[in-house]
Amino acid sequence: MFRHVRELQFEAKPEKPDALYAAKFQEILGGQYGEMTVMMQYLWQGFSCRMPGKYKDMIMDIGTEEIAHVEMLTTMLARLLEGAPAETTASAAAANPVLAAVLGGQNPQHAIVAGGGAMPTNSMGVPWNASYIVASGNLLADFRANVTAEAQGRLQTSRLYGMTDDPGVRAMLKFNLARDTWHQQQWLLGIEQLVADGYSDVIETSNAEEEDQRWNKAFYSPNPGSTAGEGRWAQGPTLVGDGQIEFVPDAPPLTDDTGVLPAPDPLLHATYDGSQGPGAPGTPGGGLKKAGQGLVDKVKDALD
Structure with missing residues (x-):
């Protein structure tokens, strides 16, 4: 009221x-x-x-x-x-x-x-x-x-x-x-x-135990020559816990994954060079179509 x-x-x-x-x-x-x-x-x-x-x-x-x-x-x-x-x-x-x-x-x-x-x-x-x-x-x-x-x-x-x-x-x-x-x-x-009152840390830390502990205290600097390491945010104790901040200069990739996408669903008519093999229904567009058709079939079966 x-x-x-x-x-x-x-x-x-x-x-x-x-x-x-x-x-x-x-x-x-x-x-x-x-x-x-x-x-x-x-x-x-x-x-x-x-x-x-x-x-x-x-x-x-x-x-x-x-x-x-x-x-x-x-x-x-x-x-x-x-x-x-x-x-x-x-x-x-x-x-x-x-x-x-x-x-x-x-x-x-x-x-x-x-x-x-x-x-x-x-x-x-x-x-x-x-x-x-x-x-x-x-x-x-x-x-x-x-x-x-x-x-x-x-x-x-x-x-x-x-x-x-x-x-x-x-x-x-x-x-x-x-x-x-x-x-x-x-x-x-x-x-x-x-x-x-004990309801929170200084920052949001839900599921903290699931974090990749290697990277929850690191300032990751992918810019060569960056001066960000001079700031408080890149050195000294962390705000939460008793850790020390790590500055990672000229930071490298952490994987060899180049992000190549899978072959496209042919029903989507995407431009494609064939390098990932033939596409098939069941990738995004085809999957949606099949899921929708499956739902329709289930309704028909129930009515029968």
């Missing part, structure tokens, strides 16, 4: 409308790292969290706050679009609002599709996509993705801050910058808590 109050979390009052800026502003609402993404990402992680108590509550608290951020941004966008299409200096466009919008850099869909309101799109008009969100069920992996999302979102907000001198817009963006700063820290502290 969610609760809603009429007041915004923070005011969204531009000093004056600016349809051109509104088109740019769409990025931090419906872009890959916009507020819609973190809202859905955190809520989905919270809905699926199998750790009742402080972890689930923390995720849901932040996700619910992000709903408030989406509401703030959509309100700001609608107010920036007040009176749109914006005026342009081209007198020839004055009689054609859509043409004026294009020449002035405004997104015409703000007027045509959304009736002067915000849209669930990025700054180029591309619709928000659910594939942007990360919700794996593994809290360590998810919290790391959340730090990235907040860092990217904050960076884009910071860039937009520099694209306006409107004091009302800047006031709200200052608030958003502050919250993104804190949310990065919240997720990093969440990772610390996972480690302290």
Whole structure:
């Protein structure tokens, strides 16, 4: 259950409308790292969290706050679009609002599709996509993705801050910058808590016993002359366990497998020199065909 109050979390009052800026502003609402993404990402992680108590509550608290951020941004966008299409200096466009919008850099869909309101799109008009969100069920992996999302979102907000001198817009963006700063820290502290509570190592290490132990401490450098070995990532103790990092310079292949593919299914009509012998149905295309036919035969047999 969610609760809603009429007041915004923070005011969204531009000093004056600016349809051109509104088109740019769409990025931090419906872009890959916009507020819609973190809202859905955190809520989905919270809905699926199998750790009742402080972890689930923390995720849901932040996700619910992000709903408030989406509401703030959509309100700001609608107010920036007040009176749109914006005026342009081209007198020839004055009689054609859509043409004026294009020449002035405004997104015409703000007027045509959304009736002067915000849209669930990025700054180029591309619709928000659910594939942007990360919700794996593994809290360590998810919290790391959340730090990235907040860092990217904050960076884009910071860039937009520099694209306006409107004091009302800047006031709200200052608030958003502050919250993104804190949310990065919240997720990093969440990772610390996972480690302290014994639920995770510093990195994701499931099935650690199945790893090829020869290669779980090595910096593999296939670039001759690489200076990567000078960094901390290529020397000293590992972050997990008591091992030492090994730097492998000018690293060689670990196999003589050249990746030659098998002969193609003749039904796929691939270009082929015959070097792997004749192809036969049963390779990818033929296999699919045979599997489908087998299923049909089974259904027929059952009906008979």
